[in-house]
Amino acid sequence: MYDVVICRVAYRSRNNSVNEIEESKVCHAYGAIFDAGVSVKVLDFYLDDSLKIEDIVTTGAKIVLFYVRWPGEFWTKSQQTIFELRKINTEQLVAVFGETSVGQEKALRETPIDVVITGEEPEIVDFVKTILSGGKWNDCTGIMYLNDNQLVVNQGSALIHNLDELPRAKHYWLEYCKENGKPLDFMKAAIRTSRGCYARCKFCFITGYDDLYDDFRWRGRSAENVFEEIKEIYNTYGITEFVFTDANFFNNSKESRQRAKKLSGLILDSGMEIKWLIYTRANDVDEELFAFMKKAGLYAVLMGIESFVPAKLKRYAKGTTVEQNYKAIQILKDLDIYIHPGFILFDKDTTVDEIRADLEGLKWAIEGKPELFVNPIVLVGSIFIPYEGSRSESDYLSIVTDSERFLLGAMDQRMSELDSCLKYGFRDKTVASIADAGWVFAREMGSQQYHKRKLYAQMIERLLVDEDDNEAFELIQKLIEWRKLLAHITIHTFSEIVVNLASNPDPVSARFTELDKAWEKVRHFNIQYLGQEYSDIRWVEEYNKLKTAEKHVVG
Incomplete structure (x- = not known):
């Protein structure tokens, strides 16, 4: 029996799928709650298709935490799961956490959840421990809930800027696979090395955190702290491929580039032969630095190009130029680093000439090395989505x-x-x-x-x-x-x-x-x-x- 169960829903059929990976925010919440001495279990319906909603109830947990992203298919499936859970059990307190910077009131009014947690790990732990000790969770910081049909917003406390102070993430799926004799040969590990993003793209939900915290900004773990997590996973599970799930690995600063260089050096000095992927922006791609990172195992980047049309980049408040996009792609091609491109071919104001210009840019990008573009489908069918609460919604x-x-x-x-x-x-x-x-x-x-x-x-x-x-x-x-x-x-x-x-x-x-x-x-x-x-x-x-x-x- 457990005090807390953390759930991630399966929003698509993943039977016999490949390259599936645990959710890093769940790993951090799991690690923090476990470190606080609370009995906690993770049920990842996305990775384990044998799980049923009844399994949430049979844990005996008093608190159910759903990891969510909204809006979209993932949130829709989360809503369906929560409604089904409420049909068979109304006693468990249900809260959601994760990507909850926008749309909180709508979620509370449309879904039978008790609380939206907007805070980070310390506030998740405080919320959980308050409930388990019989205290008044309504006074906890970093949460939102409805009281007499009125939205109550308990502002989050100051963010933890030294992320090294946070408890180490626990990799629940790797634990489960090792304990149950499942092969780990082709598994990847998800690691969050930072929080936030310095950019303010008009379409991004991250800008919603500006309304929740006065000092919300990019924060990074030290190179040493990240390396210790890599080494622990490598030694414990034999994992050699890592996905750094940051919104942005860099902070457009000298310090964050030094962090990347130091981490790469630590990996090289260790003798570990590993591969890793990062999320970045075009203006952060530097030939000398990325060449060194490649020596340490960097093999792919997820990079939001969005467009080769200046007017579109301006519409999206992207903060990058077409020239920077071309330069970044050329550097990555020269280094034979795989590119997971983020791209927006269509928005409500798109013209036929803009589509033509974007496709010419894409033809140039793949010329000579099309194999480096890992997920080309996003290049031709990608639509600008004005997510609720984003600056583009209005x-x-x-x-x-x-x-x-x-x-x-x-x-x-x-x-x-x-x-x-x-x-x-x-x-x-x-x-x-x-x-x-x-x-x-x-x-x-x-x-x-x-x-x-x-x-x-x-x-x-x-x-x-x-x-x-x-x-x-x-x-x-x-x-x-x-x-x-x-x-x-x-x-x-x-x-x-x-x-x-x-x-x-x-x-x-x-x-x-x-x-x-x-x-x-x-x-x-x-x-x-x-x-x-x-x-x-x-x-x-x-x-x-x-x-x-x-x-x-x-x-």
Whole structure:
């Protein structure tokens, strides 16, 4: 029996998935509560598909903490899970924590939760211990709740600026796998080396923390402290691949670059052969520093490029330039560092000329080394989402008449899932047609990529059982070659869709014709590299439903 149970929901089916990873914020909350002497268990429905809602109840926990991100599919699934939990148990106190900088009142009014925790680990621990000792949790800091249908905001206390003082994160999934004899060979470990971000992009939820704390800013753990966690995981679990899950690994300062250099030196001096990924911005990419980091194991970066159009970067308050984007990409390409790009091809004000310019930039980016772009689907189907509470929300809610907007089938379906997007639409009918085609095309290419990753993992498992399995070995080689050109086929095929729709007098009707042509190119690509057996279009059933239910233009 436990006093506290921490839950992360499974917001998509992850059966037989690959490269899954625990949530670092859960690791930190788990570590802090455990360190405080409280009996605590983590139930990660995302990683363990055998879990049921009843398992939350059978823990006997008095307090249930749900890790959440909102809005979007993850929060929608969290809401569903909480409603189901309340049907079978009303005695457990339910609180949410995690990415809770915006949308707190809406969550409290729409979901049967008792508390939204906006504070960090010390306030989570104080909240938990207050309840378990029979105290008044209503007086705890860093929380929000409803009292007589009125929102009560208990401001957070001062943030911990020396993150080294916080208890060490406990890696719950690695613990579980080791204790239950599950293989750790291809596992990754998630490590948070910092908090916050110095940038103030208009679309980002992080800016919501400015309303919660007077001194919210980027804070980093010391290089020594991060290295000790890496070493502990490496020695305890044999993990050699790490994802640094910071919003931004750097702070646009000399000190944060020195921290990166020192951490890299500690890794090199230790003799550990590890790989690691970071989140960064284009203006933080420095050739000399990143070359040194690569020697220490840096193999990939998640970098928000967003656009190659100056006007769009200005609309997003990105704080970077097109020239910085080009320079950062070239440095990473020269160093053969993989790029997980963040990109926004469409927003309500996007023009056809902007789409063309962005696609030309993307063609340049992948030229010569398309294999370095790890997730190309985000480059062609990415939509600007004005999340509730972000600085961009009011711009989209101000669209008051349907005549001002165009939104087609697939995009209409997507945007209807988000309250902040109920009035979302494009000002240009051709852009709306291209965006709708882009969303459908990206869904298919994402499904293709996901299926091939699963297939790759299955072949690896076969080789672990029988190293002489030539069929598995040969398919792995084919999958590697297929993967190398995925970004190329994705971007160039979608560019053809854009060219044809932009010149068509009826782009709304023509988008399905262009997508049908694209599917033939994808089939041919699959046959060429993998054979007829793996040539199918994965999303065809849903696609055909969209064609049948075509509503043309909303408004």
